[in-house]
Amino acid sequence: MSDEIRKFISLDRIVGQEIPADLVDKLRVASRVQFPLKNTTANGISTAEDLPTRDQIVTEHKLEDYVDHVRGMETLVKQLEDLYDDLTKNTRIPPASDAIAEAAKALNSDGSPDITRDTIDTAEAILNALPLMRLGYDPFLLAATGDGTIDGPFLNCDEVTHSMVNAWNVSANSDTPYNSTDNNNPPFDSVEKSKNDFDKKMKQMVKYLFNMLWWNLIWGRTVSFTLGTTEKLIAKPIDAPILIFKWKKPTVDNLEKYGPVHKLLNRWKIALLCRIPKKAWSPYKPEEGLYVIDTRKTSSTKGKSILLTAFCKSSESEDCPDGYIPPDDALNMADNVNSTKDAKISFNKIFPDGLDGCFDASFWGKIFKDMEPEGPDTPPECAQHAITILEAVARDSLSYADYTNTPADAASFTGATTGNLGSLT
Amino acid sequence: MKINKHGYTPVAMQLRQKITELRDHVELEKFLCRMLVDNEDTQQFEQNTRDLKNKIFNMRYNNKKMRNLTKAGKKEASETTDGNK
Numbered sequence: 001m002s003d004e005i006r007k008f009i010s011l012d013r014i015v016g017q018e019i020p021a022d023l024v025d026k027l028r029v030a031s032r033v034q035f036p037l038k039n040t041t042a043n044g045i046s047t048a049e050d051l052p053t054r055d056q057i058v059t060e061h062k063l064e065d066y067v068d069h070v071r072g073m074e075t076l077v078k079q080l081e082d083l084y085d086d087l088t089k090n091t092r093i094p095p096a097s098d099a100i101a102e103a104a105k106a107l108n109s110d111g112s113p114d115i116t117r118d119t120i121d122t123a124e125a126i127l128n129a130l131p132l133m134r135l136g137y138d139p140f141l142l143a144a145t146g147d148g149t150i151d152g153p154f155l156n157c158d159e160v161t162h163s164m165v166n167a168w169n170v171s172a173n174s175d176t177p178y179n180s181t182d183n184n185n186p187p188f189d190s191v192e193k194s195k196n197d198f199d200k201k202m203k204q205m206v207k208y209l210f211n212m213l214w215w216n217l218i219w220g221r222t223v224s225f226t227l228g229t230t231e232k233l234i235a236k237p238i239d240a241p242i243l244i245f246k247w248k249k250p251t252v253d254n255l256e257k258y259g260p261v262h263k264l265l266n267r268w269k270i271a272l273l274c275r276i277p278k279k280a281w282s283p284y285k286p287e288e289g290l291y292v293i294d295t296r297k298t299s300s301t302k303g304k305s306i307l308l309t310a311f312c313k314s315s316e317s318e319d320c321p322d323g324y325i326p327p328d329d330a331l332n333m334a335d336n337v338n339s340t341k342d343a344k345i346s347f348n349k350i351f352p353d354g355l356d357g358c359f360d361a362s363f364w365g366k367i368f369k370d371m372e373p374e375g376p377d378t379p380p381e382c383a384q385h386a387i388t389i390l391e392a393v394a395r396d397s398l399s400y401a402d403y404t405n406t407p408a409d410a411a412s413f414t415g416a417t418t419g420n421l422g423s424l425t
Numbered sequence: 426m427k428i429n430k431h432g433y434t435p436v437a438m439q440l441r442q443k444i445t446e447l448r449d450h451v452e453l454e455k456f457l458c459r460m461l462v463d464n465e466d467t468q469q470f471e472q473n474t475r476d477l478k479n480k481i482f483n484m485r486y487n488n489k490k491m492r493n494l495t496k497a498g499k500k501e502a503s504e505t506t507d508g509n510k
Binding site: 063066067068070071073074077081083084087090092093094120124125128393396397398 | 430434437439444445447448450451454458461462464466467470473479481
């Protein structure tokens with residue numbers, strides 16, 4: 001270890017000092033700097049606000065560039081979707097088991113046991129609509145429209161870092177063996193007292209070091225895991241980091257400062273990691289329920305299945321021969337089926353414009369068929385079918401058994417693989 | 426030569442989830458653009474979302490409340506208010 005490094009890791013050279021800008025840049029690359037941290041009262045930790053490179057970021061990303069960037073992304077995604085369509089349009093996977101055949105029959109409009117592209121699309125659409133199916137409403141959609149909130153309580157990041165910084169400063173500035181100011185005691189006692197104080201403060205520092213490690217490493221992973229699991233269950237992943245903080249419009253200034261939105265998303269994600277449930281602060285461990293969903297505004301719909309019931313009825317109705325549910329009819333259906341005031345109010349809240357002419361009855365009819373929620377832990381039957389189908393497709397695409405049933409098939413598989421490899425070289 | 430199995434290319438099927446996630450992401454970014462800018466590009470964004478086969482995005486980003494958050498939506502709202510005066 002070089003002397004320079006030794007000097008650098010010496011605590012008395014770090015504590016209370018600002019981290020050099022070049023080191024901050026390196027840390028930033030390694031994602032070890034928490035950008036959303038506000039300035040604390042002490043100067044022991046530099047924040048992103050202090051970075052000299054911020055101006056560079058400001059000039060790099062202009063609004064028009066951002067729109068161009070998004071347009072390019074959309075074109076790319078469209079190309080990928082077209083490619084996917086082209087490569088999978090003739091899919092017809094024979095059922096590998098009775099369970100798969102039964103699931104495919106349930107989802108296919110023609111009752112066929114084979115898995116086709118239409119079956120896969122329907123299965124995906126069912127799982128996308130799962131929040132609506134299970135709760136009768138989508139909490140993230142409600143949060144997006146302002147009819148519901150997903151709320152704390154959370155601790156501010158400052159409240160964590162402030163304590164840490166204070167601890168470091170106490171260690172650096174108070175009575176230590178190196179800068180004792182207690183001149184009234186005899187030298188021996190003074191040394192002994194300082195030694196005890198030093199030991200005590202070292203233990204304190206170790207404790208805070210562990211706390212810091214906890215908050216920076218383990219807590220983050222815990223939150224990420226919890227969020228990831230929750231997102232899969234409740235909503236599309238991309239919504240969660242934004243809506244958890246309620247909807248907040250990014251300002252032009254922010255956008256120019258931090259560039260394309262994925263950077264903003266990252267900031268929000270990091271900010272989320274910094275928002276710690278108050279209950280978790282004291283024992284330094286997360287409590288169950290990282291966040292709570294405030295359903296006060298939507299409590300009337302909780303546990304009911306207003307939308308799905310409406311759609312179930314609509315799929316069986318002969319009122320929509322063209323496969324289209326007029327918004328007013330859909331509203332009436334919701335009202336008639338449930339015969340409660342709550343139903344219509346809730347429906348209006350979720351779809352203030354009605355259904356905007358978007359819904360295709362044959363498509364949604366399949367999705368909302370047989371999906372009365374049976375309880376929070378029991379997915380509707382069609383969701384179980386959807387999962388069975390998607391798992392079967394994944395298994396089929398990862399296996400090559402059908403190429404190795406006979407020597408000729410094996411040769412075909414080998415030849416195809418070789419051909420593919422050859423095309424890459 | 427592509428490996429074709431039961432009428433499809435397995436690699437494409439394995440990318441299905443990733444393509445879905447990309448679409449989800451790009452739809453969000455398009456909406457954020459619409460919140461900041463109102464021009465031909467962002468109007469096209471809105472139309473493209475409307476034309477998507479998967480109507481969940483239209484439901485999510487083109488409903489009245491979300492649209493009111495966009496630049497175009499605000500402009501229309503202010504014009505309506507001025508007209509009423």
